[in-house]
Structures are given as C-alpha cells and as structure tokens.
Amino acid sequence: MDRLALLGRAGLDKLAAFGRSSMILFQSLIAKPQPVMMFPLLIQQIYFVGVLSLVIIVVSGLFIGMVLGLQGYTILVDYGSEQAVGQMVALSLVRELAPVVTALLFAGRAGSALTAEIGLMKATEQLSSLEMIGVDPLRRIIAPRFWAGFICLPILAAIFAIVGIYGGAIVSIDWLGIYDGSFWANMQNSVDFGEDVVNGLIKAIVFGFVVTWIAVFQGYDCIPTSEGISQATTKTVVYSSLAVLSLDFILTAVMFGEL
C-alpha cells in the first residue's frame, strides 16, 4: 500500500512540476512580451547559447559526416553502387542526425549551462533581488534565454548538416576517389526540399523548444543549494536527451511513416 501511495505521490509531483513549467512558459513568453527591452538581452544570449556552441557543432558535424561517408562507402562498394554515398550521407544527416545530434550536444553544452546559471542566480538571491527591484525575472532572465535557444538550435542543426555533408564529400571524393559529379548529382536528385530539408528543420525547431524549456525550467525550479543545482543540471541533460530521442521517433513516424 505504501509503495502504491509513493507511486501516486511521484506521479502527482511530476504533474505539478509540469504545471509549474507551463506557467513559467506562459508568463515569460506569452503574457506581455517586451520586445524593445528584450532585444539587447536576446542578442547577448544568442551569443552565449548559439555562437559559443559553434565549435562543438562544427567539429562533431565534420566527423559524423566523414564517418558516414566512410561507412557508406564500405557497404555500398560491395554492391557496386558507391556513387550513392552522397545521397546516403545527405539524407541521414538532413533527416535524422543533424537535428538529433545537434539537440543532444546542445543539451549538454548550452542547456546544462543555462540551468546552472539560472540555478545559481536563484541560490545567490539574484532572482529575488530582481523581483524586489520590481523587474520580473521571468521576462528579464528566462524569456531571452528561452528565445535564444529556440532560435539557435535550428540554425545550429542546419550548420551541422552542411558541415557534415562537406565532411562526407572530403572522405568520399578526395580520399576514396568517388567521381564528384555523381556524388553531388545523386544527392541533388534524391534530397527533396519539402520532404527532407523542411522536415529536418521542423524537428530541430521542436527540439529547440523542448530542450530550452527543460533547461530554463530546471534552473528556475531547482532547490537553491549546491546539491540542488547539480541535480537540476543532470536532470536537464537526462530529460532533454530522452525527450529528444522519443520525440524524434514520434516525429519521424508522422513525417515519413505514411501513417
């Protein structure tokens, strides 16, 4: 009986947390946006969240594209269809790997930083003192960070895909000696803008929303102690990763599963 009660309690806690996170989302984004005040703060956050994530995104994209080219070639060459490696690299990147891997890296690089920053602001009473100065921390602190993540992730995913394709091309054309005309032409013929590129971008937009939401909520809602902040940071990475991977399956099923 006790276990049942505990299970119910845990469920209720999760539900309450979801309610709180929705309220934070609503109050910071929808209720009375202040674009003029927010613009400089947004630019600053885009720099921290997006520009500073560029290195890890570019390097990972390059290597993943190169690995895809290499693996694709070793399999396809057995069937004499190594010309299709360009198509394979581009499709797997644009449809799946770019949005998913970018979102996972983003959760680790930027999401955890957002949580820790907001959590420490809470622990050092900076959020309280903003409130007492008469400034709503949801608008001043949460909203610009949320928008920055939401804007940056799709752009980072696009950069990831482009760099990845370039990495695949380096390996396939310059190293393995595939004829570059057929590499690019195959890619051009098989990648459809509406079907593949737009769907990949939609995934990235959804992931950007979810990952940033989780990150800012965990920071804002954390227990303001060192232990609480470390738990919140871990939760951000774990919940974001799980959310991204499960949502990816659902989105793929809807987009490509002919349901």
Added chain:
Amino acid sequence: MNLFDDVIIDIQKLSFSRGERPIYSDVDIKIPRGKITAIMGPSGTGKTTLLRLIGGQLRPESGSILIDDQNVPELSRGDLFKIRERMGMLFQSGALFTDMSVFENVAFPLRVHTDLPEDMIRDIVLMKLQAVGLRGANTLMPSELSGGMARRVALARAISLDPDIVMYDEPFTGQDPIAMGVLVNLIRHLNQSLGHTSIIVSHDIQETLGIADYIYLIADASVIAHGTPEELKQVDSPQVRQFMHGLPDGPVPFHFPAGDYSDDLLQGGL
C-alpha cells in the same frame, strides 16, 4: 508626538506557515513612517520571511499587509511590481548581479524604471556610491569585492530609486567590527538624510538597539514584546530578558525539540 500617528505599513492578523510549522499566527505589526523599526528574534523565527511577505514574494494564509492602504497579498502581479519600485531591499548576501560592474548594478533600477538621460544616471549612481563610500570602486566587478563592500554596494543599489521603504535583511551578520560600525552609521545617516522608512531584521542586539526607534521581538510565531529600546530593556518577561542579555538557555531552549537523550543513545544497543 506619538510614533504611530503616521503608519506606513500596517500588518493585521497575519498568519503564515511552512508545511506543518506555523511561522506567524495572528501577528499585528505597525511600522511608523520615516523611522527605523527593528524586527528581532532568535534565528529561524521567520524574520526574513516577514520581509518577503511585505515584499509580496510570499503570500500569507490569512491577514492583511497594508502599505499606505494597499493590501499586498491581494495585488495583481503588475501592481505588485509597481509597489516594489517604492521598496528597496538589502539581501543578506548582497545579491549583486555578478555579470555587471558595481556601477551597472547601482544603475540597474534607474535604467529599468526611469527614462533619465545617461549623464544624469551617471551622476545619481556616483552620488549613491559616494554615500556608501565606494565611488572609487565603481568599475570593479562584484567578484572583486569583499563581503562588507558587496553589502554596501547592494545598499547603494537598494536606495538608488530613493524608495519610501528600505528593508535590511541581517545587515550586520558576518561583518568585521569596522564594517559593522560603518554600516550602523550608514543606516542611521541615510535614514535621517533621505527620510525613508527603514526596517531592520537582525539578531545583533547592541547594534540594533543603538539605531532602532522601535523594536518588535518575535518568538514562537508571535510578537512577544515591542517598544522603544528603553522600554524593552525594562521588560521583565524571562523570554525577553533571555534574548536581550544573550543567555544561552532559558524559556527559548538551546536544543531543537528531541526525544529523551539517554533513550536515543541507548537505541544503538549496548
């Protein structure tokens, strides 16, 4: 003239609890305008909670907190942020914004709440910093300040909008004797020259008795005594005497409530 002819904050029948533990039950407190009022009591009696209740960061279970006839718990989110512009609060930790310089910290309330031109903001900020003796430190970052300096910067920030009410949360805790003396003088001096109402939450008896016009002593979820410093020194209740003279044990127990000591020790087995 009676101290309570002109009351700025009128707290009536305030009740608030954390979980099962009552912090306040049916408490009445009046804060006279333009004076220094101290809220004193042992640690953990919810003195800081009272400041958060006045600032509207917490909502009481019942009772009213009237600031010039506006009831704080019933204000809308927007009105609450409006009324907070009339308050300054000095947090225990200072709570400076770590990503801004000292100058920007003090300028922050002016920038968000006024449309003053930049050179006027600069003048006001330098005047406030001069008042706390830190004009020369205006380019430093909060991480470069000592604890006492950080608290003085926070004080300059709290008064930058010339608020009607300034609330000090444990301003003397953890200060060396010199910084303590500086802060005591500052609070008294600022109160006299700017004419705002000060509320000091503290358990540093000597310093607080020295500057307060009126004192509320809080213990066991209620006000156990109130009066001017002279009146409080005369009170004969054992609880009040214990606190005022810093006696280690008495009606306010040194020990957190616990079961029988020997039973507890023997539970581990012999």
